[in-house]
Amino acid sequence: MRLAILGLGLIGGSIARALAVREPGAWHVTAWSRTPDGPRRAVEEGVVADAVSDATAAIAGADLVVLAASPAANLALVERLGPALAAAGGLLTDVTSVQAPIAARAAAVPGLRFVGGHPMSGRERRGYAAADAALFVDRPWVVLPGPRASGGDVDLVRRLARACGAHPLELEPGIHDRAVAAISHVPLLAAVALVEAAVSAPDWPVARSLAAQGWRDATRLARGDAELGAGILAMNASAIAEALRRYRHELERWQVRLDALVAAGDPAAAVPGLAADLARTAAHIEPAT
Amino acid sequence: MRLAILGLGLIGGSIARALAVREPGAWHVTAWSRTPDGPRRAVEEGVVADAVSDATAAIAGADLVVLAASPAANLALVERLGPALAAAGGLLTDVTSVQAPIAARAAAVPGLRFVGGHPMSGRERRGYAAADAALFVDRPWVVLPGPRASGGDVDLVRRLARACGAHPLELEPGIHDRAVAAISHVPLLAAVALVEAAVSAPDWPVARSLAAQGWRDATRLARGDAELGAGILAMNASAIAEALRRYRHELERWQVRLDALVAAGDPAAAVPGLAADLARTAAHIEPAT
Known part of the structure; x- marks a missing residue:
């Protein structure tokens, strides 16, 4: 199977390493x-067969092309290379954190x-230096078939995911983008705002x-990668704005509760109720690994 | 030096292990x-000399008493054992996450x-099963002298901290409580609210x-320990409420920015500015370890 990877950073490099291993x-x-530098080193290590200096040359003869650059760069690559790839009959996939715009x-x-x-x-x-052949092992790999994808096309992307040790999971772009807004993009803003508020x-x-x-984890x-984060915030702004409203609502409830606690002035009396609520929240999420 | 540890969980147990090692x-x-169970096992392992079934018996003859139970339990122990300890001339210290109330x-x-x-x-x-002799190595250990503490008393608590491998750092309770509100207690609420909003x-x-x-870290x-978290939220409610207001203000700014981005409808144009801001925020904090 002839594969082209455009962008050989952490994710693209880890795909290449996983397939080689x-x-x-x-x-x-x-x-x-x-x-x-990354492609050159990957050739030296025997991780990829060829390194090319031009993106157009990379897709020539490829059965499957993986866009693994930044979110904004991936979008630009679809526009730049899409027509040639369509003409050559190749299949396009990507590893972008926001899916509706690229779809x-x-x-x-x-x-x-x-x-x-x-x-x-x-x-x-x-x-590429951070790339790891085991990065995808036993992790979900969301697969989102476009309107012109055949069953065989979807199977090929599933096969790539499995070859990297991941578990393919089919979703629709809108659902994917709303889900990652809640578990990944709002947490990014939550971390950024913690730093801004503390500083x-x-x-x-x-x-x-x-x-x-605790501070380091939070x-x-x-x-993380500022360019990746910026691409995510810009391209998923609508779903993130919605999820951020829900997050701010929960924090507002805590504000009301804390202000009432201060006004009441009997901290010890509040402990059992707070402990029960914290335990209930913790029970919603899986144990840390 | 005769030491009594009241509460032999993660922190109390780690102090005992650190001193033994x-x-x-x-x-x-x-x-x-x-x-x-913890004290019994600690005696079997040679980590502590004696396990007693009554807190009052533990403090008899102790030069230094460490309160290492939950925040609410530590407060209750000061009330219950303080007069006897004062009469016997022992020195009291603690490991409570909120310092103004116990002071x-x-x-x-x-x-x-x-x-x-x-x-x-x-x-x-x-x-106690999670206790670790290396837990405090090269970490700060805040020391907060009360009004009746002599220079020798402060030195003894500093000596305990150094014996555990930590670096003692003297602070006033109000400053300590405001600082931990920003770096530890608001991050706790931020994590809890992320779960509540996602669920x-x-x-x-x-x-x-x-x-x-990313979700697991965030x-x-x-x-964490719900009882510890509840004690912290209740006892430091005032400083946390203040810090939470600053945090919510930063999130509100992100909401305004995202809403404007959605309204403008040109995601690619926003990427460079967002990337610069994320990089600036990241530069404020130390690299992850």
């Missing part, structure tokens, strides 16, 4: 990246077959010196 | 806990010498099936 010889991979862009290219993809494997490091407080220098594991998403 | 023979430790309670016991303490070493697991969304079953590492604090 898990199905050696089964995938002939050609890689292109904005910066040539619409692909559907607008006459004859282009597109099956969206989103492996649910985050990590805050970036670049603006008068006690920040003292607070910073005390910061422990703000880890705010340390 | 790092300064064997230097501290004679007597332990009491609400449930006797006030200790100051109200005639003759009681108190130096508050708060090792900044969180972990979501609880109980209440119509797409929660789909979203839950996609949840990855909600880890919501999986």
Whole structure:
């Protein structure tokens, strides 16, 4: 199977590594990246067969093309390469965190077959150096068939996901984008706003010196790839705005509760009720792994 | 040095383990806990010298008493044991996450010498089984001298912190409580509200099936000890309410920005500005460890 990967950073590189390790010889991979260091190193390591300096050259003869650049760059690549890929009869997939915009862009290219993809494997490091053959193992890989995708096209993207050790899961772009707004994009804003609020407080220098594991976990998403985060916020703005309203509503309820607690002035009396509510909330989510 | 530890869970147990490993023979430790399993096991392991079934018996003859139960239980113990400890001339310290209430309670016991303490070493697991001799290594340990504490009293609590591998850092209770509200208590509410908002969304079953590492990190604090969390929220309600207002203000700014982005309808144009702002926010905080 001839595969082209456009963008060989954390995700694209991890796909290449996973295929090389898990199905050696089964995938002939050609890689292109904005910066040539990753593809060059991947060739040296035997992870990909060819590194090309031009994205158009990468897709020539490819059965499947994976867009693995930033969200904004992936959109631009659909526009730039879509017509040639449609003419050559290749199938397009991607690994973009927001799916409705790229699905619409692909559907607008006459004859282009597109099956969206989103492996649910985050990590805050970036670049090919951080790529990991085990990144997708036992993780969901969302598969989102476009209107012109055949059953065979969907099967091919499912096969890619399984080859990386992931579990394919079929969804519609709108549902996907609303779900990731709740579990991934609002948490990004929550982390960013925690930092903004703490930094603006008068006690920040003292607070910073005390910061422990809890602070690092709570703000880890705010340390991620800024370009990826910006693309996500811009492209999923509508679903995130909706989910952010629900989040702010829950925080407002806590504000009312805390203000009432301060006014009542009997902290000990509030402990059992608060503990029961915190335990109930924790029960909604899986244990940490 | 004769030490009594009241409450032998994660923190109390980790202090006992740290002293046994790092300064064997230097501290004679007597332990009491609400449930006797931890102290019994600690005696079997040679981590503490004595396990007693009554808190009053634990403090007899102790040079230093460490309150390491839940925040509410520590307050109750000051009231219950403070007069006897004052009469016996022992020094009291603690490991409570909120310091103003316990400082006030200790100051109200005639003759009681108190130096508050708060090792900044969180972990979501609880109980003696999770105790770790290395929990405090190279972490700050806040030391908060009460009005009747002598220089020697403060030195003794600093010595305990250093014996556990921590770096003592002197603060005033009000400043401590405001700082931990920003870096620890509002992040707890932020995580709890993320869960509440996600669970209440119509797409929660789909979203839950996609949840990855980012979601686990962002909600880890919501999986912690509910009794500890409730004690913290109740006892530091005033500082948390204030910090929560700042946090909600930052989220409101993001809401306005996202709503404007949706209205403008040109996502690609927003990416560079968003990326610059995310990078600036990330630069405020230390790299993840």
